[in-house]
Amino acid sequence: MVAQALSALLQRASIDDHDEVLSSANDVLAKSKSDLHAQHVKVVALSKLDRYEDSLRVFEEAGDALKKRAPLEYAYALYKSGKVEEAIDVITRLGGGRGASHLEAQASYRAEKFRRAADLYQDLLQDKEALANEENDLRINSWAVDAQLQWKGYPDSVRHGRPSRDDLEAFETVYNAACLSIAKGEFDQSEMLLKRAKELCRTSEDLTPEDKAEELLPISVQQLYVLIRQGKSAEAESVMQEISIDSIAERSTKKIAQNNITVARGTPENPFLLHKALHQSPDTTNADKLFDYQNNIIMNNSHSADLLAQKYDGIIRSASKTLSHSSYPSIESRTNLLSVYSAAAHARGQTDTKALKQILPLLERRPKDIGLLLTAVQHYVNAGNTTSAITTLEKSLQLLEDSISEQDQDVRYAPGLLGVLISLYRREGRRIPVRTELAKAAAHWQARAIAERPTTLLRAAGTSLLHSSDPSDLKTAGDLFKNLYQNDSTDRFAVAGYVASQAPLDYTKIESQVDTLPSVDDLISDIDIAALEQSGITPSSSSTAAAIAMAGARKRPSDGKTEKATKKRVRQSRLPKEYDASKAPDPERWLPLKDRSSYRPKGRKNKQRAADRMQGGVVGERAEESPAGQPKVQTSGGGASSKKKKKGKR
Numbered sequence: 001m002v003a004q005a006l007s008a009l010l011q012r013a014s015i016d017d018h019d020e021v022l023s024s025a026n027d028v029l030a031k032s033k034s035d036l037h038a039q040h041v042k043v044v045a046l047s048k049l050d051r052y053e054d055s056l057r058v059f060e061e062a063g064d065a066l067k068k069r070a071p072l073e074y075a076y077a078l079y080k081s082g083k084v085e086e087a088i089d090v091i092t093r094l095g096g097g098r099g100a101s102h103l104e105a106q107a108s109y110r111a112e113k114f115r116r117a118a119d120l121y122q123d124l125l126q127d128k129e130a131l132a133n134e135e136n137d138l139r140i141n142s143w144a145v146d147a148q149l150q151w152k153g154y155p156d157s158v159r160h161g162r163p164s165r166d167d168l169e170a171f172e173t174v175y176n177a178a179c180l181s182i183a184k185g186e187f188d189q190s191e192m193l194l195k196r197a198k199e200l201c202r203t204s205e206d207l208t209p210e211d212k213a214e215e216l217l218p219i220s221v222q223q224l225y226v227l228i229r230q231g232k233s234a235e236a237e238s239v240m241q242e243i244s245i246d247s248i249a250e251r252s253t254k255k256i257a258q259n260n261i262t263v264a265r266g267t268p269e270n271p272f273l274l275h276k277a278l279h280q281s282p283d284t285t286n287a288d289k290l291f292d293y294q295n296n297i298i299m300n301n302s303h304s305a306d307l308l309a310q311k312y313d314g315i316i317r318s319a320s321k322t323l324s325h326s327s328y329p330s331i332e333s334r335t336n337l338l339s340v341y342s343a344a345a346h347a348r349g350q351t352d353t354k355a356l357k358q359i360l361p362l363l364e365r366r367p368k369d370i371g372l373l374l375t376a377v378q379h380y381v382n383a384g385n386t387t388s389a390i391t392t393l394e395k396s397l398q399l400l401e402d403s404i405s406e407q408d409q410d411v412r413y414a415p416g417l418l419g420v421l422i423s424l425y426r427r428e429g430r431r432i433p434v435r436t437e438l439a440k441a442a443a444h445w446q447a448r449a450i451a452e453r454p455t456t457l458l459r460a461a462g463t464s465l466l467h468s469s470d471p472s473d474l475k476t477a478g479d480l481f482k483n484l485y486q487n488d489s490t491d492r493f494a495v496a497g498y499v500a501s502q503a504p505l506d507y508t509k510i511e512s513q514v515d516t517l518p519s520v521d522d523l524i525s526d527i528d529i530a531a532l533e534q535s536g537i538t539p540s541s542s543s544t545a546a547a548i549a550m551a552g553a554r555k556r557p558s559d560g561k562t563e564k565a566t567k568k569r570v571r572q573s574r575l576p577k578e579y580d581a582s583k584a585p586d587p588e589r590w591l592p593l594k595d596r597s598s599y600r601p602k603g604r605k606n607k608q609r610a611a612d613r614m615q616g617g618v619v620g621e622r623a624e625e626s627p628a629g630q631p632k633v634q635t636s637g638g639g640a641s642s643k644k645k646k647k648g649k650r
Contacts, residue, residue, distance in 0.1 A: 018045045018048040018049050019045075019049070021041060021044075021045040021048075022042060022045040022046065022049065024041075025038045025039075025041040025042035025045060026042065029042065036062075036065060036066060036069060039058060039062045039066050040066065040069055040070050040073075042058055043055045043058050043059060043066070043070060043073055043074075043077065044070075044073060046058065047073065047076060047077055047080070050080075052077045052080040052081045052287075053081055055073075055077040056077045056078065056081055059074050059077065067090075071090055071093070071094055072091075072094065072097075072099055072100060072103065074090060075087045075090040075091045075094075075100075075103055075107075076103055078090065079103065079106065079107045079110070080287060081286070081287055082110075082285065082286025082287035082288075082289070083286070084107045084108075084110045084111040085111060087103070087107045088104060088107045088108065088111065088113075091103055091104045091107065092104070098124070098127075098130060101120050101123065101124055102124070104116075104120055105117045105120035105121055105124070105141065106141075108120065109141075109144070109145060109148070112148070112152070112291060112292060114145055114148045114149045114152055114154070114157075115149070115154065115157055117145045118142070118145045118146070118149065118157060118159065121138055121141055121142040121145060122142070122159070124138055125138050125139075125142070136170060136173075139166070139167065139170075139173055140170065140172045140173050140176060142159070142160070143160055143163075143167070143173055143176035143177055143179075143180065144176045144179070146158045146159060146160045146176075146180050147176055147179035147180040147182075147183050148183075148291065150180055150183035150184055151183045151291070151293050152293070155184075156455065158180070160177070160180060163177040163193070168196065169200075170200065171196075171197045171198075171200035171201040171204065171215070171219075172197075174193050174196050174197040174200060175193075175194070175197040175218075175219055175222070177193055178190040178193035178194045178197060178222065179222065181193060182222070182225070182226060187226050187229050187230050188230075190226050191223070191226050191227070191230070194219060194222060194223045194226065195223075197219050198216060198219055198220075198223075201215050201216055201219065202216070213247070214249070216242075217243065217244075217247065217248050217253065217257075218248075218250075218253050220239055220242045220243050221243060221248075221253060221256055221257045221260060223239050224236055224239045224240060224243065224257075224260050224261070224264060225260050227239060228260065228263060228264050233264075236264050237264075240261055240264060243257055243261065245257050245258055245261070245281070250288055251281070251282055251283070251284045251285060251288050252284050252288050252289060252290050252294075254281050254282075255281040255282075255283075255284060255290065255298060256290070256294065256298075257281075258277070258278070258280055258281040259278065259281075259297070259298055259301060262274070262277040262278055262301075263301070267308075271305065271308035271309045272309050274305045274308065274309075275305040275306065275308070275309045275311075278301055278302055278305050279302065292333065292334065293333075295334065296333050296334055296337060299334065299337065299338075300337065303315060303341040306341075306345075307341070307344055307345065307349075310348075310349075312345040312346075312348050313345075315341055315342065315344075315345035316342055316345045316346065319338045319339070319341060319342035319345070320342065322338055323335065323338055323339065323342070326338075327407070328366065328368045328369055329368040329369070329370050329400060329407070329408060329411040330370065330411070331370065331410075331411055331414045331416070331417070335371065336370050336371030336374070337371060338371065339369050339370070339371025339372045339375070340371045340372075340374070340375050342362075342372075343355075343358075343359050343362065343371075343372055343375040343376075344375075346358045346359065346362060347359060351379065351382065352379050352382050352383040353379075353383050355379050356376060356379050356380070356383075359372065359375060359376050359379065360376060363376055363392075363396075367395070367396050367399055368396065368399060368400065368408070368411075370411065370417065373392070373393065373396050374417075374420065376389075376392055377389045377392055377393050377420065377424075380392065381424075384572055384577075386424055386427050386428055386572055387428070389424055390421070390424045390425070390428070393420065393421055393424065394421075397412055397417075397421065400412035409444065412444075413440070413441040413444045413445065413457075415441075415454045415456060415457040418437060418438075418441050418457065421437060422434050422437060422438070425437075427572075428571060428572075429571075434464060435464050435465065435467070435468060435473070438457075438460060438461035438464045438465070439461060439464075439465060439473070439476060441457055441461060442457070442458055442461035442462070442476070442480055443476075445457065445458060446458075446479075446480070446483065453487075455484065455487075458480050458483075458484060459484065459493060459494075459497070461477075461480060462477045462480040462481050462484075462497050462501070463477075463497065465477035465480075465501070466497065466500050466501055471504075471505060474501045474502075474504060474505055475501075475505070477497065477500075477501040478498055478501035478502050478505075480497070481494045481495075481497035481498035481501060482494075482498055484497075485498060492517065492518075495513055495516060495517060496517055498510065498513065499513050499514055499517065
């Protein structure tokens, strides 16, 4: 009866102090451990006090009954404890609701599912009636998601452009807009926005001095990064004075600040000091961890310092331990970067052909290790051996192509890996393999869901097939561009590609699409042709098309001189090892060494032979007796032979 009375009192009570609420809930649970309402009140109070681990412990001890009663609170505790995937799983079973959408968007953001988070925030913003006081928060969070989409490599999914007047009123929105500009590489714009964010934060009337100091720290850390990238050392030094690393509460921000300050101060002569500086900040936790792209940069700097300090065996051990739990092949940045640093550690500071002696045996054992493969390819390219680089890459790609694994097939036609192969083909002037590879990749990705298709790769494949005279290639290009247009009706590139591919086959099919494309006059309306010609730009061939058509053939210039022949491209593998394109070749390089003007003989015999061959030189007796090019003839006289006998043992 006492427990029931306490529980009833707790339901009617209105307490602002969360510690008091927690104390009251504990009093009820001391009398009745299975009181579901008291358990619910307790987990809410613990979450309000930021004791999320304790809240999860109560959920686990109470069992499924409490989880069913308070699924949103359970998902929130999971999210704040860093268990974002479990939190998303719980939320998706709730069946909707505005609160659930907010929480799923936040959890998706931390799980780096930025496209899903962006869609959720967009849906929340569409409901104007339910916005109430949420609009400002939703605007701030949607800007943050767009910044991460840009960093992640999905610029087509970014919804924001330049910040509006309303966006510039809150320092949080301005800060996130600056982060988006940084991800785009617009450092001048981001520097201006960060200064604006600092000004708004300092003059805010809603923040206490302590809150202002806490909010200014991450802005200063981001500003330091921008100044480093711009090369503004003096201003970066000034911003560093504003950053107190010990005052930063978040471990992730503290780690970034420590890294940027170390980089801004330059590499010390002693690599062990650099190693110590980069390892001063503590590791992050699941609830406060870095994003993948940030973590990769930190790992790069850390392992680079390890290499400078010659900690080769340590890198090999740590990389092997991590890679043993990774699947091959993989296109994940972290996995491949570890392979690269492991290869560098095995090479022990050597490069090019010397490093390949250590790396190639590793590649033989792990032919599907993409990071190791690209490292070997890079060393071949640095050594000027493009042919071996292509052969090595083709060998591993063939293994992936022959595999029945879907993951192997996706890695085989990954845009980045395919881009490396195509770049090497183009370096050797091999056009047909480029078209073949792009066509195969397009066929592979066409079978995938629309969300998984790499748009940039499909565009490149369609554009390459347009240069083919084969009708089947043009048809394939038309199908590619048609699918791109169906996915995005505003894609003019896809419309233009479709028109270009179908015009030679059946012009009647694309007559309606031609009118939707901008005219040539509109495209060149803002171009000053006279200014271009005055600047030294020669007219295009289209400006003299009529004259060429009338002439029917190319004529010699009026001065009687022949046109300069097009310089023939020479393969890199056929050039001498020490070839320098900036130096003029020796015109006498085809003559024997002794016939060149720069030849200077050494030794008495060689000098005598050179003097004998010289025109206008002094003719000696021996030269008269035996002219060059004629054999010597010995004459016999009445006495002994003039040839002396060689001395030797008898």
